[in-house]
Amino acid sequence: MCPLPEDLVESLRQRESVTVVFDHKLFGVTPLQESFESAAVQDPGWRLADVPWPVDLRPGALVSVVWKSAEDYVHVRTTALDEPIRVDGVDYYHDYDPRVITREFDPGLSNRGQVLRVVRQLGRVFDDGSAVFPEAELPAHCGLGRGKKGTFLLRNAVDQLLREGYVTRVPGSTGPDGALNYPAVDGQEALDLLFYAPLLEEAPLPGESGEPGDGDGADRRDHWVNGFVRRLPAGSSASRKQLSLHQQAMEKEQIDGFTLEPGYTFVKRHHRNG
Structure with missing residues:
Protein backbone atom coordinates (compact mmCIF):
# COMPACT_ATOMS: atom_id res chain seq x y z
CA MET A 1 0.00 0.00 0.00
CA THR A 79 15.14 10.03 -2.92
CA ALA A 80 18.46 8.38 -2.12
CA LEU A 81 20.50 9.68 0.81
CA ASP A 82 23.91 11.16 0.01
CA GLU A 83 25.34 8.61 2.44
CA PRO A 84 23.52 5.57 3.90
CA ILE A 85 22.80 5.73 7.61
CA ARG A 86 22.17 3.08 10.26
CA VAL A 87 19.33 3.83 12.69
CA ASP A 88 19.32 1.55 15.73
CA GLY A 89 20.95 -1.20 13.68
CA VAL A 90 18.80 -0.83 10.54
CA ASP A 91 20.39 0.52 7.34
CA TYR A 92 18.55 3.29 5.48
CA TYR A 93 19.46 4.29 1.93
CA HIS A 94 16.66 6.79 1.23
CA ASP A 95 15.08 9.86 2.83
CA TYR A 96 12.94 8.88 5.81
CA ASP A 97 10.71 10.26 8.56
CA PRO A 98 12.45 9.71 11.94
CA ARG A 99 9.10 9.84 13.76
CA VAL A 100 7.73 6.90 11.78
CA ILE A 101 10.88 4.85 12.41
CA THR A 102 10.53 5.43 16.15
CA ARG A 103 6.89 4.32 16.12
CA GLU A 104 7.22 1.38 13.72
CA PHE A 105 10.42 -0.38 14.77
CA ASP A 106 9.84 -3.63 16.70
CA PRO A 107 12.25 -3.78 19.67
CA GLY A 108 11.45 -7.43 20.41
CA LEU A 109 9.62 -9.35 23.14
CA SER A 110 12.24 -9.21 25.90
CA ASN A 111 11.43 -7.27 29.07
CA ARG A 112 13.66 -4.39 27.99
CA GLY A 113 12.01 -4.53 24.56
CA GLN A 114 8.56 -4.14 26.13
CA VAL A 115 9.69 -1.03 28.00
CA LEU A 116 11.31 0.43 24.90
CA ARG A 117 8.15 -0.32 22.89
CA VAL A 118 6.05 1.72 25.34
CA VAL A 119 8.42 4.70 25.26
CA ARG A 120 8.64 4.69 21.45
CA GLN A 121 5.04 3.87 20.56
CA LEU A 122 3.05 5.50 23.37
CA GLY A 123 5.33 8.39 24.28
CA ARG A 124 5.59 11.84 22.75
CA VAL A 125 7.78 11.63 19.63
CA PHE A 126 9.73 14.66 18.41
CA ASP A 127 10.70 15.57 14.86
CA ASP A 128 14.18 14.05 15.22
CA GLY A 129 12.75 10.69 16.31
CA SER A 130 13.50 11.08 20.02
CA ALA A 131 10.68 10.25 22.44
CA VAL A 132 9.69 10.72 26.08
CA PHE A 133 7.33 8.78 28.34
CA PRO A 134 6.46 9.12 32.07
CA GLU A 135 8.37 6.47 33.99
CA ALA A 136 5.59 6.21 36.59
CA GLU A 137 3.13 5.05 33.89
CA LEU A 138 5.26 2.14 32.67
CA PRO A 139 3.66 -0.54 34.92
CA ALA A 140 0.25 -0.01 33.31
CA HIS A 141 1.55 -0.55 29.77
CA CYS A 142 4.55 -2.91 29.79
CA GLY A 143 2.74 -6.16 30.52
CA LEU A 144 5.40 -7.40 32.95
CA GLY A 145 2.92 -8.29 35.67
CA ARG A 146 1.88 -6.79 38.98
CA GLY A 147 3.09 -7.01 42.53
CA LYS A 148 6.67 -7.54 43.65
CA LYS A 149 7.60 -9.72 40.68
CA GLY A 150 6.31 -7.21 38.13
CA THR A 151 8.06 -4.36 39.93
CA PHE A 152 11.31 -6.34 39.99
CA LEU A 153 11.15 -7.22 36.28
CA LEU A 154 10.31 -3.64 35.30
CA ARG A 155 13.08 -2.15 37.42
CA ASN A 156 15.63 -4.55 35.92
CA ALA A 157 14.45 -3.79 32.37
CA VAL A 158 14.70 -0.03 32.90
CA ASP A 159 18.12 -0.38 34.54
CA GLN A 160 19.33 -2.41 31.56
CA LEU A 161 18.12 0.21 29.08
CA LEU A 162 19.80 2.96 31.12
CA ARG A 163 23.03 0.96 31.29
CA GLU A 164 23.00 0.26 27.55
CA GLY A 165 22.37 3.92 26.78
CA TYR A 166 19.02 3.39 25.09
CA VAL A 167 17.17 5.71 27.48
CA THR A 168 18.02 8.51 29.90
CA ARG A 169 16.07 9.85 32.88
CA VAL A 170 15.08 13.49 32.39
CA PRO A 171 12.78 15.99 34.17
CA GLY A 172 9.67 16.98 32.26
CA SER A 173 6.20 18.38 32.84
CA THR A 174 2.60 17.93 31.80
CA GLY A 175 0.14 20.67 30.90
CA PRO A 176 -3.58 21.01 31.72
CA ASP A 177 -4.40 19.04 28.56
CA GLY A 178 -2.19 16.14 29.68
CA ALA A 179 0.40 16.73 26.95
CA LEU A 180 3.99 15.85 27.84
CA ASN A 181 6.57 18.61 27.65
CA TYR A 182 10.31 18.25 27.52
CA PRO A 183 12.21 20.28 28.57
CA ALA A 184 9.91 21.00 31.51
CA VAL A 185 7.72 24.12 31.35
CA ASP A 186 7.65 26.42 34.40
CA GLY A 187 4.38 26.32 36.28
CA GLN A 188 3.34 22.89 34.98
CA GLU A 189 3.16 19.66 36.96
CA ALA A 190 6.64 18.13 37.11
CA LEU A 191 7.25 14.45 36.37
CA ASP A 192 10.15 12.11 35.60
CA LEU A 193 10.45 10.98 32.00
CA LEU A 194 12.42 8.34 30.16
CA PHE A 195 14.07 9.91 27.12
CA TYR A 196 14.90 7.80 24.05
CA ALA A 197 17.06 9.00 21.15
CA PRO A 198 17.80 6.88 18.05
CA LEU A 199 21.37 5.69 17.64
CA LEU A 200 22.65 7.04 14.31
CA GLU A 201 25.77 5.55 12.72
CA GLU A 202 27.35 5.58 9.30
CA ALA A 203 26.17 2.55 7.33
CA PRO A 204 28.54 0.76 4.94
CA LEU A 205 28.02 1.34 1.24
CA PRO A 206 26.71 -1.71 -0.66
CA GLY A 207 29.54 -4.20 -1.06
CA GLU A 208 31.77 -2.67 1.63
CA SER A 209 30.78 -5.01 4.44
CA GLY A 210 28.98 -8.22 3.52
CA GLU A 211 25.82 -8.05 1.46
CA PRO A 212 23.81 -4.84 1.11
CA GLY A 213 21.30 -4.44 3.90
CA ASP A 214 23.17 -6.55 6.45
CA GLY A 215 22.08 -4.04 9.08
CA ASP A 216 18.49 -5.18 9.46
CA GLY A 217 18.25 -5.02 13.24
CA ALA A 218 16.98 -8.60 13.28
CA ASP A 219 19.70 -10.37 15.30
CA ARG A 220 18.57 -10.13 18.92
CA ARG A 221 20.71 -12.94 20.38
CA ASP A 222 22.91 -12.27 23.41
CA HIS A 223 26.00 -10.43 22.22
CA TRP A 224 28.63 -7.87 23.11
CA VAL A 225 28.14 -4.32 21.86
CA ASN A 226 31.17 -2.15 21.14
CA GLY A 227 31.34 1.29 22.73
CA PHE A 228 29.46 4.02 20.91
CA VAL A 229 28.45 7.68 21.12
CA ARG A 230 24.81 8.57 21.79
CA ARG A 231 23.00 11.91 21.79
CA LEU A 232 21.90 13.24 25.18
CA PRO A 233 18.72 15.15 26.05
CA ALA A 234 18.80 18.89 25.40
CA GLY A 235 20.99 20.78 27.88
CA SER A 236 22.78 17.65 29.14
CA SER A 237 26.47 16.83 28.88
CA ALA A 238 28.67 13.78 29.43
CA SER A 239 29.93 13.11 32.96
CA ARG A 240 33.63 13.12 33.80
CA LYS A 241 33.47 9.32 34.00
CA GLN A 242 32.06 9.02 30.47
CA LEU A 243 34.62 11.50 29.13
CA SER A 244 37.36 9.40 30.71
CA LEU A 245 35.93 6.15 29.30
CA HIS A 246 35.71 7.76 25.86
CA GLN A 247 39.35 8.84 26.06
CA GLN A 248 40.41 5.32 27.14
CA ALA A 249 38.47 3.75 24.26
CA MET A 250 40.23 6.05 21.78
CA GLU A 251 43.65 5.25 23.25
CA LYS A 252 42.94 1.52 22.95
CA GLU A 253 41.71 2.09 19.36
CA GLN A 254 38.33 0.59 20.24
CA ILE A 255 36.63 3.55 18.53
CA ASP A 256 37.64 6.16 15.97
CA GLY A 257 39.57 9.07 17.45
CA PHE A 258 37.29 12.11 17.67
CA THR A 259 36.36 14.64 20.32
CA LEU A 260 33.19 13.96 22.30
CA GLU A 261 31.05 16.96 21.36
CA PRO A 262 28.72 18.75 23.81
CA GLY A 263 25.32 17.10 23.97
CA TYR A 264 26.72 13.58 23.49
CA THR A 265 27.89 10.85 25.85
CA PHE A 266 29.88 7.65 25.52
CA VAL A 267 28.39 4.24 26.24
CA LYS A 268 31.13 1.73 27.02
CA ARG A 269 31.35 -1.80 25.64
CA HIS A 270 28.71 -3.97 27.28
CA HIS A 271 26.80 -7.24 27.04
CA ARG A 272 23.33 -7.00 25.55
CA ASN A 273 20.68 -9.64 26.14
CA GLY A 274 18.55 -10.77 23.22
Missing part, protein backbone atom coordinates in the same frame (compact mmCIF):
# COMPACT_ATOMS: atom_id res chain seq x y z
CA CYS A 2 1.09 3.57 -0.75
CA PRO A 3 -0.76 6.53 0.83
CA LEU A 4 -2.31 8.90 -1.71
CA PRO A 5 -2.04 12.69 -1.27
CA GLU A 6 -5.47 14.24 -0.79
CA ASP A 7 -5.19 16.29 -3.97
CA LEU A 8 -4.92 13.10 -6.05
CA VAL A 9 -7.89 11.23 -4.58
CA GLU A 10 -10.59 12.90 -6.71
CA SER A 11 -8.64 12.19 -9.90
CA LEU A 12 -8.15 8.49 -9.14
CA ARG A 13 -10.95 7.21 -6.89
CA GLN A 14 -13.38 6.48 -9.76
CA ARG A 15 -10.85 4.68 -11.96
CA GLU A 16 -10.77 0.89 -12.00
CA SER A 17 -7.01 0.93 -12.49
CA VAL A 18 -4.16 3.36 -12.94
CA THR A 19 -0.64 2.98 -14.30
CA VAL A 20 2.12 3.63 -11.76
CA VAL A 21 5.72 4.41 -12.74
CA PHE A 22 8.10 3.85 -9.84
CA ASP A 23 11.60 5.40 -9.88
CA HIS A 24 14.06 4.20 -7.26
CA LYS A 25 17.75 3.69 -6.62
CA LEU A 26 18.34 0.20 -5.25
CA PHE A 27 20.38 0.52 -2.04
CA GLY A 28 20.74 4.17 -3.00
CA VAL A 29 22.98 3.33 -5.97
CA THR A 30 21.47 1.36 -8.86
CA PRO A 31 18.68 3.14 -10.81
CA LEU A 32 15.50 1.10 -11.08
CA GLN A 33 12.26 1.93 -12.88
CA GLU A 34 9.16 -0.25 -12.74
CA SER A 35 5.75 0.19 -14.31
CA PHE A 36 2.66 -1.63 -13.01
CA GLU A 37 -1.10 -1.36 -12.68
CA SER A 38 -2.68 -0.33 -9.39
CA ALA A 39 -5.95 1.09 -8.06
CA ALA A 40 -7.01 3.62 -5.45
CA VAL A 41 -8.57 1.88 -2.44
CA GLN A 42 -9.84 3.18 0.90
CA ASP A 43 -8.22 1.36 3.84
CA PRO A 44 -9.24 3.49 5.80
CA GLY A 45 -7.45 6.38 4.06
CA TRP A 46 -6.97 6.39 0.30
CA ARG A 47 -3.99 4.35 -0.92
CA LEU A 48 -2.53 2.75 -4.02
CA ALA A 49 -2.94 -1.01 -3.78
CA ASP A 50 -0.46 -3.78 -4.61
CA VAL A 51 2.69 -1.66 -4.75
CA PRO A 52 5.76 -3.97 -5.10
CA TRP A 53 8.12 -2.17 -2.72
CA PRO A 54 11.83 -2.99 -3.20
CA VAL A 55 13.55 -5.04 -0.50
CA ASP A 56 15.83 -2.15 0.51
CA LEU A 57 13.00 0.29 1.28
CA ARG A 58 12.51 0.43 5.04
CA PRO A 59 9.45 1.43 7.09
CA GLY A 60 9.46 5.20 7.41
CA ALA A 61 11.03 5.86 4.00
CA LEU A 62 9.57 8.90 2.23
CA VAL A 63 8.14 8.72 -1.29
CA SER A 64 6.76 11.43 -3.55
CA VAL A 65 3.49 10.68 -5.37
CA VAL A 66 2.57 12.87 -8.35
CA TRP A 67 -0.30 12.53 -10.85
CA LYS A 68 0.98 13.06 -14.40
CA SER A 69 -2.36 13.85 -16.02
CA ALA A 70 -0.96 14.53 -19.50
CA GLU A 71 0.80 11.15 -19.57
CA ASP A 72 -2.01 9.42 -17.62
CA TYR A 73 0.10 7.79 -14.90
CA VAL A 74 1.07 8.20 -11.24
CA HIS A 75 4.76 8.86 -10.67
CA VAL A 76 6.12 7.42 -7.41
CA ARG A 77 9.71 8.26 -6.52
CA THR A 78 12.14 7.80 -3.63
Whole structure:
Protein backbone atom coordinates (compact mmCIF):
# COMPACT_ATOMS: atom_id res chain seq x y z
CA MET A 1 0.00 0.00 0.00
CA CYS A 2 1.09 3.57 -0.75
CA PRO A 3 -0.76 6.53 0.83
CA LEU A 4 -2.31 8.90 -1.71
CA PRO A 5 -2.04 12.69 -1.27
CA GLU A 6 -5.47 14.24 -0.79
CA ASP A 7 -5.19 16.29 -3.97
CA LEU A 8 -4.92 13.10 -6.05
CA VAL A 9 -7.89 11.23 -4.58
CA GLU A 10 -10.59 12.90 -6.71
CA SER A 11 -8.64 12.19 -9.90
CA LEU A 12 -8.15 8.49 -9.14
CA ARG A 13 -10.95 7.21 -6.89
CA GLN A 14 -13.38 6.48 -9.76
CA ARG A 15 -10.85 4.68 -11.96
CA GLU A 16 -10.77 0.89 -12.00
CA SER A 17 -7.01 0.93 -12.49
CA VAL A 18 -4.16 3.36 -12.94
CA THR A 19 -0.64 2.98 -14.30
CA VAL A 20 2.12 3.63 -11.76
CA VAL A 21 5.72 4.41 -12.74
CA PHE A 22 8.10 3.85 -9.84
CA ASP A 23 11.60 5.40 -9.88
CA HIS A 24 14.06 4.20 -7.26
CA LYS A 25 17.75 3.69 -6.62
CA LEU A 26 18.34 0.20 -5.25
CA PHE A 27 20.38 0.52 -2.04
CA GLY A 28 20.74 4.17 -3.00
CA VAL A 29 22.98 3.33 -5.97
CA THR A 30 21.47 1.36 -8.86
CA PRO A 31 18.68 3.14 -10.81
CA LEU A 32 15.50 1.10 -11.08
CA GLN A 33 12.26 1.93 -12.88
CA GLU A 34 9.16 -0.25 -12.74
CA SER A 35 5.75 0.19 -14.31
CA PHE A 36 2.66 -1.63 -13.01
CA GLU A 37 -1.10 -1.36 -12.68
CA SER A 38 -2.68 -0.33 -9.39
CA ALA A 39 -5.95 1.09 -8.06
CA ALA A 40 -7.01 3.62 -5.45
CA VAL A 41 -8.57 1.88 -2.44
CA GLN A 42 -9.84 3.18 0.90
CA ASP A 43 -8.22 1.36 3.84
CA PRO A 44 -9.24 3.49 5.80
CA GLY A 45 -7.45 6.38 4.06
CA TRP A 46 -6.97 6.39 0.30
CA ARG A 47 -3.99 4.35 -0.92
CA LEU A 48 -2.53 2.75 -4.02
CA ALA A 49 -2.94 -1.01 -3.78
CA ASP A 50 -0.46 -3.78 -4.61
CA VAL A 51 2.69 -1.66 -4.75
CA PRO A 52 5.76 -3.97 -5.10
CA TRP A 53 8.12 -2.17 -2.72
CA PRO A 54 11.83 -2.99 -3.20
CA VAL A 55 13.55 -5.04 -0.50
CA ASP A 56 15.83 -2.15 0.51
CA LEU A 57 13.00 0.29 1.28
CA ARG A 58 12.51 0.43 5.04
CA PRO A 59 9.45 1.43 7.09
CA GLY A 60 9.46 5.20 7.41
CA ALA A 61 11.03 5.86 4.00
CA LEU A 62 9.57 8.90 2.23
CA VAL A 63 8.14 8.72 -1.29
CA SER A 64 6.76 11.43 -3.55
CA VAL A 65 3.49 10.68 -5.37
CA VAL A 66 2.57 12.87 -8.35
CA TRP A 67 -0.30 12.53 -10.85
CA LYS A 68 0.98 13.06 -14.40
CA SER A 69 -2.36 13.85 -16.02
CA ALA A 70 -0.96 14.53 -19.50
CA GLU A 71 0.80 11.15 -19.57
CA ASP A 72 -2.01 9.42 -17.62
CA TYR A 73 0.10 7.79 -14.90
CA VAL A 74 1.07 8.20 -11.24
CA HIS A 75 4.76 8.86 -10.67
CA VAL A 76 6.12 7.42 -7.41
CA ARG A 77 9.71 8.26 -6.52
CA THR A 78 12.14 7.80 -3.63
CA THR A 79 15.14 10.03 -2.92
CA ALA A 80 18.46 8.38 -2.12
CA LEU A 81 20.50 9.68 0.81
CA ASP A 82 23.91 11.16 0.01
CA GLU A 83 25.34 8.61 2.44
CA PRO A 84 23.52 5.57 3.90
CA ILE A 85 22.80 5.73 7.61
CA ARG A 86 22.17 3.08 10.26
CA VAL A 87 19.33 3.83 12.69
CA ASP A 88 19.32 1.55 15.73
CA GLY A 89 20.95 -1.20 13.68
CA VAL A 90 18.80 -0.83 10.54
CA ASP A 91 20.39 0.52 7.34
CA TYR A 92 18.55 3.29 5.48
CA TYR A 93 19.46 4.29 1.93
CA HIS A 94 16.66 6.79 1.23
CA ASP A 95 15.08 9.86 2.83
CA TYR A 96 12.94 8.88 5.81
CA ASP A 97 10.71 10.26 8.56
CA PRO A 98 12.45 9.71 11.94
CA ARG A 99 9.10 9.84 13.76
CA VAL A 100 7.73 6.90 11.78
CA ILE A 101 10.88 4.85 12.41
CA THR A 102 10.53 5.43 16.15
CA ARG A 103 6.89 4.32 16.12
CA GLU A 104 7.22 1.38 13.72
CA PHE A 105 10.42 -0.38 14.77
CA ASP A 106 9.84 -3.63 16.70
CA PRO A 107 12.25 -3.78 19.67
CA GLY A 108 11.45 -7.43 20.41
CA LEU A 109 9.62 -9.35 23.14
CA SER A 110 12.24 -9.21 25.90
CA ASN A 111 11.43 -7.27 29.07
CA ARG A 112 13.66 -4.39 27.99
CA GLY A 113 12.01 -4.53 24.56
CA GLN A 114 8.56 -4.14 26.13
CA VAL A 115 9.69 -1.03 28.00
CA LEU A 116 11.31 0.43 24.90
CA ARG A 117 8.15 -0.32 22.89
CA VAL A 118 6.05 1.72 25.34
CA VAL A 119 8.42 4.70 25.26
CA ARG A 120 8.64 4.69 21.45
CA GLN A 121 5.04 3.87 20.56
CA LEU A 122 3.05 5.50 23.37
CA GLY A 123 5.33 8.39 24.28
CA ARG A 124 5.59 11.84 22.75
CA VAL A 125 7.78 11.63 19.63
CA PHE A 126 9.73 14.66 18.41
CA ASP A 127 10.70 15.57 14.86
CA ASP A 128 14.18 14.05 15.22
CA GLY A 129 12.75 10.69 16.31
CA SER A 130 13.50 11.08 20.02
CA ALA A 131 10.68 10.25 22.44
CA VAL A 132 9.69 10.72 26.08
CA PHE A 133 7.33 8.78 28.34
CA PRO A 134 6.46 9.12 32.07
CA GLU A 135 8.37 6.47 33.99
CA ALA A 136 5.59 6.21 36.59
CA GLU A 137 3.13 5.05 33.89
CA LEU A 138 5.26 2.14 32.67
CA PRO A 139 3.66 -0.54 34.92
CA ALA A 140 0.25 -0.01 33.31
CA HIS A 141 1.55 -0.55 29.77
CA CYS A 142 4.55 -2.91 29.79
CA GLY A 143 2.74 -6.16 30.52
CA LEU A 144 5.40 -7.40 32.95
CA GLY A 145 2.92 -8.29 35.67
CA ARG A 146 1.88 -6.79 38.98
CA GLY A 147 3.09 -7.01 42.53
CA LYS A 148 6.67 -7.54 43.65
CA LYS A 149 7.60 -9.72 40.68
CA GLY A 150 6.31 -7.21 38.13
CA THR A 151 8.06 -4.36 39.93
CA PHE A 152 11.31 -6.34 39.99
CA LEU A 153 11.15 -7.22 36.28
CA LEU A 154 10.31 -3.64 35.30
CA ARG A 155 13.08 -2.15 37.42
CA ASN A 156 15.63 -4.55 35.92
CA ALA A 157 14.45 -3.79 32.37
CA VAL A 158 14.70 -0.03 32.90
CA ASP A 159 18.12 -0.38 34.54
CA GLN A 160 19.33 -2.41 31.56
CA LEU A 161 18.12 0.21 29.08
CA LEU A 162 19.80 2.96 31.12
CA ARG A 163 23.03 0.96 31.29
CA GLU A 164 23.00 0.26 27.55
CA GLY A 165 22.37 3.92 26.78
CA TYR A 166 19.02 3.39 25.09
CA VAL A 167 17.17 5.71 27.48
CA THR A 168 18.02 8.51 29.90
CA ARG A 169 16.07 9.85 32.88
CA VAL A 170 15.08 13.49 32.39
CA PRO A 171 12.78 15.99 34.17
CA GLY A 172 9.67 16.98 32.26
CA SER A 173 6.20 18.38 32.84
CA THR A 174 2.60 17.93 31.80
CA GLY A 175 0.14 20.67 30.90
CA PRO A 176 -3.58 21.01 31.72
CA ASP A 177 -4.40 19.04 28.56
CA GLY A 178 -2.19 16.14 29.68
CA ALA A 179 0.40 16.73 26.95
CA LEU A 180 3.99 15.85 27.84
CA ASN A 181 6.57 18.61 27.65
CA TYR A 182 10.31 18.25 27.52
CA PRO A 183 12.21 20.28 28.57
CA ALA A 184 9.91 21.00 31.51
CA VAL A 185 7.72 24.12 31.35
CA ASP A 186 7.65 26.42 34.40
CA GLY A 187 4.38 26.32 36.28
CA GLN A 188 3.34 22.89 34.98
CA GLU A 189 3.16 19.66 36.96
CA ALA A 190 6.64 18.13 37.11
CA LEU A 191 7.25 14.45 36.37
CA ASP A 192 10.15 12.11 35.60
CA LEU A 193 10.45 10.98 32.00
CA LEU A 194 12.42 8.34 30.16
CA PHE A 195 14.07 9.91 27.12
CA TYR A 196 14.90 7.80 24.05
CA ALA A 197 17.06 9.00 21.15
CA PRO A 198 17.80 6.88 18.05
CA LEU A 199 21.37 5.69 17.64
CA LEU A 200 22.65 7.04 14.31
CA GLU A 201 25.77 5.55 12.72
CA GLU A 202 27.35 5.58 9.30
CA ALA A 203 26.17 2.55 7.33
CA PRO A 204 28.54 0.76 4.94
CA LEU A 205 28.02 1.34 1.24
CA PRO A 206 26.71 -1.71 -0.66
CA GLY A 207 29.54 -4.20 -1.06
CA GLU A 208 31.77 -2.67 1.63
CA SER A 209 30.78 -5.01 4.44
CA GLY A 210 28.98 -8.22 3.52
CA GLU A 211 25.82 -8.05 1.46
CA PRO A 212 23.81 -4.84 1.11
CA GLY A 213 21.30 -4.44 3.90
CA ASP A 214 23.17 -6.55 6.45
CA GLY A 215 22.08 -4.04 9.08
CA ASP A 216 18.49 -5.18 9.46
CA GLY A 217 18.25 -5.02 13.24
CA ALA A 218 16.98 -8.60 13.28
CA ASP A 219 19.70 -10.37 15.30
CA ARG A 220 18.57 -10.13 18.92
CA ARG A 221 20.71 -12.94 20.38
CA ASP A 222 22.91 -12.27 23.41
CA HIS A 223 26.00 -10.43 22.22
CA TRP A 224 28.63 -7.87 23.11
CA VAL A 225 28.14 -4.32 21.86
CA ASN A 226 31.17 -2.15 21.14
CA GLY A 227 31.34 1.29 22.73
CA PHE A 228 29.46 4.02 20.91
CA VAL A 229 28.45 7.68 21.12
CA ARG A 230 24.81 8.57 21.79
CA ARG A 231 23.00 11.91 21.79
CA LEU A 232 21.90 13.24 25.18
CA PRO A 233 18.72 15.15 26.05
CA ALA A 234 18.80 18.89 25.40
CA GLY A 235 20.99 20.78 27.88
CA SER A 236 22.78 17.65 29.14
CA SER A 237 26.47 16.83 28.88
CA ALA A 238 28.67 13.78 29.43
CA SER A 239 29.93 13.11 32.96
CA ARG A 240 33.63 13.12 33.80
CA LYS A 241 33.47 9.32 34.00
CA GLN A 242 32.06 9.02 30.47
CA LEU A 243 34.62 11.50 29.13
CA SER A 244 37.36 9.40 30.71
CA LEU A 245 35.93 6.15 29.30
CA HIS A 246 35.71 7.76 25.86
CA GLN A 247 39.35 8.84 26.06
CA GLN A 248 40.41 5.32 27.14
CA ALA A 249 38.47 3.75 24.26
CA MET A 250 40.23 6.05 21.78
CA GLU A 251 43.65 5.25 23.25
CA LYS A 252 42.94 1.52 22.95
CA GLU A 253 41.71 2.09 19.36
CA GLN A 254 38.33 0.59 20.24
CA ILE A 255 36.63 3.55 18.53
CA ASP A 256 37.64 6.16 15.97
CA GLY A 257 39.57 9.07 17.45
CA PHE A 258 37.29 12.11 17.67
CA THR A 259 36.36 14.64 20.32
CA LEU A 260 33.19 13.96 22.30
CA GLU A 261 31.05 16.96 21.36
CA PRO A 262 28.72 18.75 23.81
CA GLY A 263 25.32 17.10 23.97
CA TYR A 264 26.72 13.58 23.49
CA THR A 265 27.89 10.85 25.85
CA PHE A 266 29.88 7.65 25.52
CA VAL A 267 28.39 4.24 26.24
CA LYS A 268 31.13 1.73 27.02
CA ARG A 269 31.35 -1.80 25.64
CA HIS A 270 28.71 -3.97 27.28
CA HIS A 271 26.80 -7.24 27.04
CA ARG A 272 23.33 -7.00 25.55
CA ASN A 273 20.68 -9.64 26.14
CA GLY A 274 18.55 -10.77 23.22
